[in-house]
Amino acid sequence: MSLTVALSSARSSLMASGVQSSVISRNVAGLHQDGYSRKNALIVSQPGSGVYVSGIQRAASAGLFNNVVKAVSTSAQQDALYNGLQKIAAVTIDDPELDQSAAAQLAKLKSALQQYASAPNNVTFAQTAVTAAKGVATALNDATNTVQMTRADADAEMATSVNNINQLLAQFETVNTAIIKGTISGSDVTDYLDTRDNILSKLSQEVGITFATRANNDMVVYTDSGVTLFERTARSVTFDPTHSYTAGTTGNAVVIDGVPVTGANAIMPISSGKLAGLATLRDDKMVTYQNQLDEIARGVIEVFVEKDQTGAGGPDQTGLFTYAGGPGMPTTGAINVGLAGTIKVTDLVDQALGGNPSLVRDGGMNGASYVYNAGGEAGFFARIQGLVDGMAASRTYDPAALGKPSGSLVDFAGSSVSWLESQRKSVGDEATYSQTLLERSADALSNVNGVNMDDEMSFMLQVERTFSASSKLISTIDDMLKQLLMAVG
Amino acid sequence: MSLYGVMRTGGSGMNAQSNKLATVADNIANVNTTGYKRASTEFSSLILRSGTGNYNSGSVETQVRYAISDPGTLNYTTSATDLAIQGNGFFIVSDSGGTPYLTRAGSFVPDGQGNLYNTAGYYLMGYNIKNGAAPDVVANGLGNLEVVNIAQQTLLGNPTTTAKLDGANLDSNAAITAGPPAYTSKTSLITYDNIGNPVKLDMYMFKTAANTWDVEIYNNADAAAGGGFPYGGPALSTQTFTFDVSATGKGRLDAASPTSMAFTIPGGSPFTLDMSNMTQVAADFQFKATTNGNAPSALDRVEVSSDGTMYSIFDDGTRLATYKIPLATVPSPDNLSPEVGNVYSISINSGNIQVDFAGNSGLGTIKPEALEASNVDLANELTAMIESQRSYTANSKVFQTGADLLDVLVNLKR
Numbered sequence: 025m026s027l028t029v030a031l032s033s034a035r036s037s038l039m040a041s042g043v044q045s046s047v048i049s050r051n052v053a054g055l056h057q058d059g060y061s062r063k064n065a066l067i068v069s070q071p072g073s074g075v076y077v078s079g080i081q082r083a084a085s086a087g088l089f090n091n092v093v094k095a096v097s098t099s100a101q102q103d104a105l106y107n108g109l110q111k112i113a114a115v116t117i118d119d120p121e122l123d124q125s126a127a128a129q130l131a132k133l134k135s136a137l138q139q140y141a142s143a144p145n146n147v148t149f150a151q152t153a154v155t156a157a158k159g160v161a162t163a164l165n166d167a168t169n170t171v172q173m174t175r176a177d178a179d180a181e182m183a184t185s186v187n188n189i190n191q192l193l194a195q196f197e198t199v200n201t202a203i204i205k206g207t208i209s210g211s212d213v214t215d216y217l218d219t220r221d222n223i224l225s226k227l228s229q230e231v232g233i234t235f236a237t238r239a240n241n242d243m244v245v246y247t248d249s250g251v252t253l254f255e256r257t258a259r260s261v262t263f264d265p266t267h268s269y270t271a272g273t274t275g276n277a278v279v280i281d282g283v284p285v286t287g288a289n290a291i292m293p294i295s296s297g298k299l300a301g302l303a304t305l306r307d308d309k310m311v312t313y314q315n316q317l318d319e320i321a322r323g324v325i326e327v328f329v330e331k332d333q334t335g336a337g338g339p340d341q342t343g344l345f346t347y348a349g350g351p352g353m354p355t356t357g358a359i360n361v362g363l364a365g366t367i368k369v370t371d372l373v374d375q376a377l378g379g380n381p382s383l384v385r386d387g388g389m390n391g392a393s394y395v396y397n398a399g400g401e402a403g404f405f406a407r408i409q410g411l412v413d414g415m416a417a418s419r420t421y422d423p424a425a426l427g428k429p430s431g432s433l434v435d436f437a438g439s440s441v442s443w444l445e446s447q448r449k450s451v452g453d454e455a456t457y458s459q460t461l462l463e464r465s466a467d468a469l470s471n472v473n474g475v476n477m478d479d480e481m482s483f484m485l486q487v488e489r490t491f492s493a494s495s496k497l498i499s500t501i502d503d504m505l506k507q508l509l510m511a512v513g
Numbered sequence: 514m515s516l517y518g519v520m521r522t523g524g525s526g527m528n529a530q531s532n533k534l535a536t537v538a539d540n541i542a543n544v545n546t547t548g549y550k551r552a553s554t555e556f557s558s559l560i561l562r563s564g565t566g567n568y569n570s571g572s573v574e575t576q577v578r579y580a581i582s583d584p585g586t587l588n589y590t591t592s593a594t595d596l597a598i599q600g601n602g603f604f605i606v607s608d609s610g611g612t613p614y615l616t617r618a619g620s621f622v623p624d625g626q627g628n629l630y631n632t633a634g635y636y637l638m639g640y641n642i643k644n645g646a647a648p649d650v651v652a653n654g655l656g657n658l659e660v661v662n663i664a665q666q667t668l669l670g671n672p673t674t675t676a677k678l679d680g681a682n683l684d685s686n687a688a689i690t691a692g693p694p695a696y697t698s699k700t701s702l703i704t705y706d707n708i709g710n711p712v713k714l715d716m717y718m719f720k721t722a723a724n725t726w727d728v729e730i731y732n733n734a735d736a737a738a739g740g741g742f743p744y745g746g747p748a749l750s751t752q753t754f755t756f757d758v759s760a761t762g763k764g765r766l767d768a769a770s771p772t773s774m775a776f777t778i779p780g781g782s783p784f785t786l787d788m789s790n791m792t793q794v795a796a797d798f799q800f801k802a803t804t805n806g807n808a809p810s811a812l813d814r815v816e817v818s819s820d821g822t823m824y825s826i827f828d829d830g831t832r833l834a835t836y837k838i839p840l841a842t843v844p845s846p847d848n849l850s851p852e853v854g855n856v857y858s859i860s861i862n863s864g865n866i867q868v869d870f871a872g873n874s875g876l877g878t879i880k881p882e883a884l885e886a887s888n889v890d891l892a893n894e895l896t897a898m899i900e901s902q903r904s905y906t907a908n909s910k911v912f913q914t915g916a917d918l919l920d921v922l923v924n925l926k927r
Contacts, residue, residue: 027892032586250798256703282740283699508895
């Protein structure tokens with residue numbers, strides 16, 4: 025029986041070498057493929073009948089993969105936030121030459137008024153002051169538009185992200201079922217496992233996740249806050265996008281499996297992933313910045329207020345700066361949502377519209393009782409000086425705006441700029457840090473499951489030697505049988 | 514007389530060698546037959562009683578032996594219904610007439626009705642365990658066995674009856690909630706009703722006081738548009754759990770607290786959710802549970818485990834034990850009588866049949882996707898053939914010499 029056993033052992037070795045070389049070629053092919061993990065054929069010896077391939081194994085590390093998934097989520101969240109802040113900063117504060125910020129425009133207005141105060145009879149100076157005032161209003165309007173557009177963009181990106189999540193979960197279901205079936209029947213599921221890990225990485229980019237493996241390689245996925253995303257079947261992730269934003273608009277929450285996970289009313293709020301970053305941008309950072317703009321607008325309107333000069337106790341009315349709700353004054357001491365979007369310079373001082381710039385000096389934009397320069401003197405500077413002093417005077421601001429609680433208008437506008445800068449800086453640092461962390465985690469994982477070309481090549485030589493030795497054995501056994509047959513003949 | 518004896522002896526020797534040659538011929542013919550067991554010949558002498566002065570030659574008697582207990586090597590295949598036995602034992606098969614036989618040839622394929630039969634046309638026998646009952650084994654007989662059929666149960670669903678927590682934690686630092694629609698945490702589980710519809714259960718956790726949690730389970734089908742409260746129907750089950758935060762309990766369920774929730778799934782079966790693993794420690798909320806049951810789905814394929822349990826694997830990945838394939842053995846396997854088609858029947862010398870499962874009482878295990886090759890070794894057979902050829906020639910020489918001597922004797926008289 026020994027010759028036949030030798031023949032069958034050599035044949036089983038050939039078969040095993042065949043499988044091994046196919047695994048090597050899979051590894052080489054997957055060298056640059058994203059998410060590919062090294063495969064390994066498990067060769068088991070069978071007493072009396074050579075060897076057989078008991079299965080294909082995958083080099084993987086659940087712990088390291090978990091780290092990568094977490095890092096991907098954090099990085100995606102910080103990136104989304106950073107990109108949004110960057111967008112705002114680029115349009116409002118970044119270019120000092122353009123003086124786009126409200127703070128710079130306020131400083132300009134202040135110096136124009138000071139100049140006007142030194143020569144109250146100079147109509148050109150009056151005109152310059154009005155132009156500077158227009159600059160302040162435009163800066164506030166533009167910033168409001170940008171902030172609201174950024175919120176709308178974030179909202180649209182959230183809708184895309186939710187679509188992606190639903191698509192990925194549908195793919196996950198298909199792959200997961202294939203893995204369970206393959207695991208139960210003992211077939212090679214390693215490629216499916218790679219695909220599933222890939223889907224998980226993509227999913228973690230959109231939303232922070234945790235996952236666990238159950239019997240038969242079945243996987244369950246939860247958000248980082250514990251809401252079920254996948255358990256036997258995909259859960260629904262819904263989001264109703266809002267297409268246009270104004271300062272007062274509150275965006276809709278993303279709802280996963282019936283639980284709101286973003287926004288102020290979130291019950292189990294997610295803390296990482298692109299979705300979390302976009303939601304923070306839309307519902308928190310941008311709202312705060314808008315509040316600061318609104319507080320600046322309120323301050324400006326209040327500085328340029330016109331008071332009743334007759335002593336009749338008429339109500340305070342808006343002066344140089346007015347807004348959609350003018351000429352009545354905006355609510356004092358609190359944020360007037362959307363004020364920065366509607367603030368404008370009154371038409372009464374605009375020469376192009378038949379106005380008179382000298383009203384800045386004289387007052388009276390709200391009728392005769394509000395005229396400061398009652399004598400009609402050309403050199404009247406008290407009102408202008410009053411305005412300059414008002415701009416420098418300390419005022420209080422709503423602490424909810426997260427700017428300086430008190431200080432001059434220019435100071436507050438400056439604190440708003442530095443708030444945005446510091447946000448951008450800290451988020452930028454976080455983004456860089458989480459990017460580094462991600463790279464390191466990915467490196468660590470790749471050291472475990474990556475394909476090493478040199479390794480594969482030397483392994484291929486080994487397999488080749490085994491293969492030639494086995495074929496040599498077969499031909500030798502064949503010769504021996506031939507000799508035996510010749511002896512019979 | 515002894516010269517005639519010499520010729521008879523030579524004849525019996527030639528007869529014995531031709532028997533040997535016949536077994537060699539059969540062995541070589543079946544060198545690649547799955548499950549074939551080598552036949553060999555043993556000889557015993559039949560010597561006549563002789564006096565001291567003379568010798569009467571006797572003859573030789575042929576005994577045919579079968580190496581039935583000698584295992585062949587395993588060849589690996591890709592068919593899940595190719596079965597081999599590693600170790601002792603035989604598959605129980607029956608012919609179309611229902612007569613049982615034993616075999617090691619396990620190359621089974623389904624026929625038109627889904628019955629598994631091997632190359633020689635014998636049907637594989639097994640115990641039906643589809644109803645979930647333990648197989649009813651008759652240790653010394655072949656009762657209760659039926660032909661293994663893999664074509665059935667195209668659509669089959671199982672209602673969910675139990676769920677077990679793999680790990681669940683309620684965040685001990687969560688704030689106390691007022692009750693619906695506010696809640697602390699939510700998760701959901703897919704279960705199946707009696708006819709296989711998925712029923713999604715929404716589970717809400719409410720922290721009502723320190724270390725005290727209410728868990729309410731609702732049917733997701735009753736949820737308000739967009740999910741969540743208010744539900745169209747009452748809670749399916751409500752239970753209050755308390756946790757032991759002492760140094761001994763460390764956040765596990767209090768001894769006095771209930772440990773499970775039991776209710777009937779809408780349209781489904783009574784369901785018990787075992788919550789005994791739930792904890793309340795200072796960690797994030799998590800809820801990982803495994804439920805049984807499956808939706809109706811088509812049969813995808815079958816597989817056989819090493820203990821002989823045949824499973825049906827459905828499209829959604831669940832598997833169901835359908836048959837238990839027993840192994841049989843006899844006290845003296847080599848004395849079984851071979852029948853056509855690599856099967857053996859029980860003979861007087863083999864002893865009685867004993868039936869048990871793979872791995873039990875000295876029986877081997879079943880190896881799927883493998884076949885047992887014939888245990889014939891070609892080199893051995895060829896040498897036996899040469900040997901037998903030479904012996905035959907020698908015997909014929911003895912016969913011829915006897916005949917020649919007789920000739921000489923006859924020619925003495927002219």
